[in-house]
Structure formats: structure tokens, C-alpha cells
Amino acid sequence: MDNLEKQLICPICLEIFTKPVVILPCQHNLCRKCANDIFQASNPYLPTRGGSVTSGGRFRCPSCRHEVVLDRHGVYGLQRNLLVENIIDMFKQESTSSAKPATPERTEEQAMCQEHEEEKINIYCVTHSVPTCSMCKVFGAHQDCEVAPLKSMYQTQKTELTDGIAMMVGNNDRIQGIISQLKETCRTVEENGMRQKSQLCEKFDHLYAILEERKRDLSSKVAAEQEEKLNYIRGLTKKYKEHLEQSSKTVETGIQTLEEPEMAVFLQTVKDLLKRTGEASSTSHLEKVEQGYEAMDHYTVNFWREGRALRSIDFISDDEDEYEEVDGGKAEAGVGGGASTAAPLPSPAP
Numbered sequence: 001m002d003n004l005e006k007q008l009i010c011p012i013c014l015e016i017f018t019k020p021v022v023i024l025p026c027q028h029n030l031c032r033k034c035a036n037d038i039f040q041a042s043n044p045y046l047p048t049r050g051g052s053v054t055s056g057g058r059f060r061c062p063s064c065r066h067e068v069v070l071d072r073h074g075v076y077g078l079q080r081n082l083l084v085e086n087i088i089d090m091f092k093q094e095s096t097s098s099a100k101p102a103t104p105e106r107t108e109e110q111a112m113c114q115e116h117e118e119e120k121i122n123i124y125c126v127t128h129s130v131p132t133c134s135m136c137k138v139f140g141a142h143q144d145c146e147v148a149p150l151k152s153m154y155q156t157q158k159t160e161l162t163d164g165i166a167m168m169v170g171n172n173d174r175i176q177g178i179i180s181q182l183k184e185t186c187r188t189v190e191e192n193g194m195r196q197k198s199q200l201c202e203k204f205d206h207l208y209a210i211l212e213e214r215k216r217d218l219s220s221k222v223a224a225e226q227e228e229k230l231n232y233i234r235g236l237t238k239k240y241k242e243h244l245e246q247s248s249k250t251v252e253t254g255i256q257t258l259e260e261p262e263m264a265v266f267l268q269t270v271k272d273l274l275k276r277t278g279e280a281s282s283t284s285h286l287e288k289v290e291q292g293y294e295a296m297d298h299y300t301v302n303f304w305r306e307g308r309a310l311r312s313i314d315f316i317s318d319d320e321d322e323y324e325e326v327d328g329g330k331a332e333a334g335v336g337g338g339a340s341t342a343a344p345l346p347s348p349a350p
């Protein structure tokens with residue numbers, strides 16, 4: 001009982017814990033009143049209500065000097081140690097029962113032997129681990145058994161139980177500490193996981209940005225050649241339209257000349273008309289589009305190697321160094337390695 005009582009002494013008031021008992025983050029216990037007294041002494045300028053600090057602050061554990069940080073609830077935010085409170089109740093009940101003097105009525109209430117109803121149980125059979133009476137030892141079933149005085153066995157086993165409870169209290173405190181550490185580890189794992197997922201998303205966003213930039217660059221090359229070819233073909237179309245219009249006018253004039261009845265007038269105009277007809281019939285001065293000029297398939301891309309590289313993306317091992325990102329055209333060429341080189345424009349035919 002003495003060992004158990006030592007475990008239940010508050011390090012502040014040096015008395016058995018007064019309920020409610022609070023457990024600190026360092027796994028030491030204090031009376032809530034004592035914890036509040038220390039808290040107020042360590043935080044004299046914090047506002048109080050009803051003698052208790054009602055805002056956050058900090059103080060040090062009197063047992064290990066570990067700093068305890070409290071939230072806005074103060075000491076009332078600390079967790080109660082219900083296990084210690086239950087042990088205190090059991091200890092006080094046992095102490096009260098042990099302190100009562102033996103009375104005649106208590107003697108009459110002592111347990112009686114079931115085999116010898118008039119005999120009180122006054123010895124303990126060590127062999128069978130049961131209490132019994134003297135008659136059972138002399139004449140009964142325990143004649144050949146080892147026995148011991150009931151009081152000595154009572155004190156021995158009571159001491160063993162007390163030591164066992166004290167050991168359980170210490171073990172429970174240790175387990176409570178392990179649980180707190182595991183909870184902290186869970187929080188750390190969650191924070192680390194969120195941080196790593198955020199970094200992973202940033203890496204992929206950067207990769208997306210590189211791909212988008214390369215797509216814009218390559219698309220602009222295709223668009224530039226497309227616009228150059230279209231402008232050339234539109235200009236050539238305009239020249240052919242102008243030639244067609246001039247030829248149509250010459251045909252119309254020729255038809256009118258053929259209808260002229262006067263031979264002299266006809267011969268005066270036909271020479272210039274024949275010259276114009278010959279010029280209109282020739283298109284050698286007009287440029288012609290080479291065969292295949294409209295093709296754009298020289299801008300074909302093949303991302304097979306890049307796709308295989310992207311599908312092989314994985315986390316680096318501990319013994320690998322992360323490659324530094326290289327800015328500039330060289331790095332971009334590595335990412336867009338599948339992009340083709342634009343072919344030069346074919347020159348128009350003379």
C-alpha cells in the first residue's frame with residue numbers, strides 16, 4: 001500500500017491527488033487545482049475568471065520541467081486521468097476499511113468453513129491456494145497440505161496486489177505516452193503526405209507548362225508556313241484573275257471586230273487585235289504552283305520516346321540526387337525531342 005500511495009502523491013501539495021486529476025502532455029499527473037495555481041503563478045498578467053485563468057498560456061511540469069502549452073481553455077483544456085481517479089477511490093476505500101477497529105460484530109461476520117460450519121476460516125492452504133479452517137488441516141482434506149497463517153498470507157497477497165496495481169499505473173502512464181507519440185506521428189505523417197503531394201503537383205504543373213510552351217512554339221511554325229503559302233497562292237490567284245479579265249475583254253473586242261462589214265475598217269483594227277490575242281493566249285509569264293506545294297506533312301511529330309519517358313516517371317530513391325532543372329532552349333529541346341524540323345518552302349516555278 002505504501003508503494004501505491006507514493007504513486008498517488010501530487011508533487012505540488014504532497015497529498016494524495018484531489019479530483020479532478022489532469023494528465024500533462026509529458027504524462028505526469030497533477031490535481032487540477034494545483035495545476036491552476038502553477039499556471040496562475042507562471043502567467044500573472046493573464047485575465048482570470050472565478051480564480052481560474054481563462055486564456056491560453058504556458059507553465060512547466062514540476063516533475064520533469066517540460067513546458068506545457070495551454071489553449072484558451074487553460075487548465076480546463078487538459079485531459080482528466082480517470083484511471084488514476086478510480087485508483088484513488090479504491091485506495092481510499094481500502095485504507096478506510098483497514099483503519100476500522102475490529103468489533104465483536106465484525107468477528108461474528110467472519111467467513112465460516114463450508115465443511116465444518118462451526119469453524120471459522122483461520123488458515124490458508126498454500127498447496128491449493130484457498131483459505132480454510134484448522135479442522136480441515138487436522139482431520140479434513142488439507143491434512144497433507146502446506147498451510148500458512150491467514151493474516152500473513154493476507155498481508156503478502158495484499159502487498160503483491162498493491163505492487164501490481166502500482167506497476168499497472170506506471171505501465172498505463174507509459175502506454176499513454178506511447179499513444180500520445182503515435183498520435184503525434186499520425187499528425188506528422190499527414191502533414192508530410194500533404195506537403196509531398198503539393199510538391200508533386202507543382203512538379204507536374206511545371207511539366208505541363210513546358211509542354212504547353214513547346215506546343216505553342218511548334219504550332220506557330222506550322223501557322224507561319226501556312227500563312228506564307230496562303231499569301232503566295234492568293235497573290236497568284238489575283239494575277240490569273242487579272243489575266244482572265246484582260247483575255248475576256250480581248251475576246252469581246254475580237255467578236256465585235258468580226259462583225260465589222262467594212263473591209264478597210266476591219267483591216268485597220270485587226271493588226272493590233274491579233275497582237276493582243278496572241279499575248280492573251282500565252283500564260284508563260286504567269287507563275288505556276290509546283291506539285292505537292294500544298295503539303296504540310298513535313299511537320300509530323302513522333303512522341304514515342306517522350307511518351308515512354310513520361311510513363312516511366314517515378315519517385316527517386318534515397319541514393320539518387322534529384323536532377324536540377326535547366327532553363328533555356330537546351331532543356332526545352334530535351335522535352336520536345338519528338339518535334340520535327342520544318343522543311344523550306346518550295347520555290348515557285350518560273
